[in-house]
Amino acid sequence: MLKEFKNFIMTGNVIDFAVAVIMAGAIGLVINGFVADIIMPIVGEFAGGVDFANLKYVLTETSGTEGEAGYVAENAVRWGAWVNTIVNLLIVGFVMFLIVKAYNKT
Template sequence: MLKEFRDFIMTGNVIDLAVAVILAGAVGAVVNGFVKMIMMPIVGHFAGGVDFADMKIVLSEAVVAADGTIETPENAIMYGAWVNTIISLITVGFVLFMIVKAYNKVRKKEEPAPPPGPTKEEQLLMEIRDAIKAKN
């Protein structure tokens, strides 16, 4: 059983999958960093300096004790964080689209193989057909 597991793990597909998952995590971190650190400040700037993450609808205020500790936390709908998530999704989708588009341009385009010629049987049938047509 241990040998079977080793053989399974050492197959090319499993190793390729592991490399793909690790690279996907790294690319995801880069794209998320791009969205959070570059795109969101630009979007906030054009939205009038608004930080969407701070936008919320407070349903009930936090209750603070006399010593400064929070007895009951604030209850709020954090719609700004949701807006950030939507903008992030659109930006990530666009960045991934551009990456795939650039990859497809760089990737060699394989020329389709020419169609195979007729088989011997097909050639014989064509000769018979042509001979019949010639007689008529």
């Protein structure tokens, strides 16, 4: 049984999959930084100087002082962060498309 497991793990498909998962995580971090630090400030500038990460629709305002009795935290729909996530998804999808397209050419 241990020998079968070793043969399974050492097959090319499993190793390739493991490398792909690690690379996808690294690419995701790079793209997330690219979107948050480069793309969205440019988009925000063209939208009139808006920082999308901080855009929200407040449902309940904060009341009281944090740590004291009767404190109510703000409840808000953070739609700007969601816009950032959508842009991130589109860029990740495009990068993965380019990687697969380049791989299929060889």
